[in-house]
Amino acid sequence: MTKMNCLIGALALTTGLSTAAVAETSIGVVVKIGGIPWFNAMEDGIERRAKELGVDAEMIGPVSADPSLQVQAIEDLIAKGVDVIGVVPNDEAALEPVLQKARDAGIVVISHEGPGLQNVDWNFELASAEGFGEAHAKLLSDKAPDGGTYAVYVGSLTVPLHNAWADAAIAWMDENRPDLSIVGDRYGVAENVDDSRSTALDLIAANPDLKGFLAFGSQGPIGAGRAVEERRKTGEIHVMGPFSPGQGRKMIHSDVLTGGFMWNPAQAGEVFVTLGDMLANGQQIEAGMEVPGLGVIEPDFEQRDIITDNLLEINKSTVDDLADMGL
């Protein structure tokens, strides 16, 4: 049996790091994938809030974004007998049976970015599609007081979320700034830096009165910003949209990028723990109540959704902190 020693050693290594303390409420949060900055930040939030509330919370990030791994992780959590399961779904439909199993076992289920899930107690969002689109539209409106034209990017014409943001932003602009009109239709280039850049170069050349880009899609603001920089239109044409703070840090500081909005994954992690602890202790969610991390909520009792607008502005003063978080 001596040859087994090395294996026992390897296992002892992991058991040593296990959470031994048995706290009042135990919460397990299964996210899309582990090891990426977004979910690392969420894990920080979960751990911080768990310490504050004195509950036992852990995050499980599968090694790949395969829904079957999420199903397995949730099954393990059910077996472990946790009080609350949180989930950020990769594929809503594939999780329904296992979440039903969890609820049948008396476990509270909370989701984030899973508005279509049926077998949940509550789903929460830190940004509504309308709020997110309008926030960007307002930013553009502030930066272009004189009127003119603006262009809209989306990641692709088939990304529902990006198009919902664009719809909201365009609707707001039509209503509040009739002097600022949209150029062409929306362009589905914002998942690609080069396409965003070349489309922006064309648009700048064709539209002398262009005042801004609303770029929904992580690479859109970066690509459009580069085009603005190349044409030396910094300060004249404003670029805004959600992007990775680490990637856009320099461009924000050189004013090529005006900024944008995102939501904070660490805050989402905190809300998982806060909500989970509340629900596990039998507290009911009511309209108008204040939940730490979410603010005053107006839940949708039909769809079991709690949608708030806790947007985080990316600008010169916040970009460094956000980038340092690895986002």
Add this chain to the structure above:
Amino acid sequence: MSRSSRLPVQKGIRIRPATGENLSLLALLAVLVVVFSIASPRFLTGANLGSMGFQMPLLGLLTLAMLAPILSGGLNLAIVYTANISGLTLAWTLMQFGGAEAGIGAFMLGCVLALVVGALAGAAMGGVVAYVGAHPILVSLAMMIFLRGLGEFLTRGGDISGFPDYMRILGHGSLVGVPVPLIIFGIVAFGWHMLLRRSPHGFSVYMTGSNMKAAEYAGLNAKRTLVLIYTLSGVLCAIAGILMAARFNSVRVGHGEAMLLITVLACFLGGVDPFGGHGRVAPVVIALVILQVLSSGLNLIGANQHLSTAVWGLFLIAVMVMRSSQLRHTFFFLFGKGK
């Protein structure tokens, strides 16, 4: 092939005594179970054992689908997407009969069609491997890309979901406390064992895997064997696809992608020779249980996910090292002197 001449030869192709291989894996399993039950009082509860029983069969079926091609000296990289396409076939059939309202007849028809699709995908691969002589890795890789593309084209990358309620029993039900998926896996594994060890076809598989030329000269129809083995592998994938549809209540191309490489690992952990010709079902099943115990156990004690991936790797390397006969001799040499 007469019975009397088959059995002695079969004994001859085992490198290690069968019981020895099983015993060392069982010992490993016992150590893991002891370690985890000390680390977490919840490990040996019915809830956790049940949870493991629900999780293992899917990986298990795919591993068995991988096992036979490896025994024949090849590889089947298309297992996950064959399962997906078969699942899609079932889902499509159910949708034609009203989705959640579809009767049991529609489900049966869907399963038959799924099995046919799985078998066809497998047969196509086997045919190219056997008669064109292309390398199985290339053929199955091409098939994998084709099936994925086809599936994504047909579904536009989306889900098909909303199946009848009775399918839940297949994916999440229990019979006298035993998870239904585990029962299905048990039956399939037993059938697979009988087919490989007790049938002329299984004998041909081992012989073809050991040395295809020699097998042909000896009068075995090696080409037909290859086609058959890939076809059966496709049928197993289809069963896995049906189970996947029942467990997730939805089908999408890409479900289960992460399992592909783990099936290969499970085969090698179970002592299957990567170059073909040697390996049996029982140790592979024990290896699957070991992998499941590791995975669930690490989740249960709340180990960091990143660390547990590393532990998996370490564990597999350790098993390879333990297997190496050269090292074993050095070991005995050193310890023999010491004592």
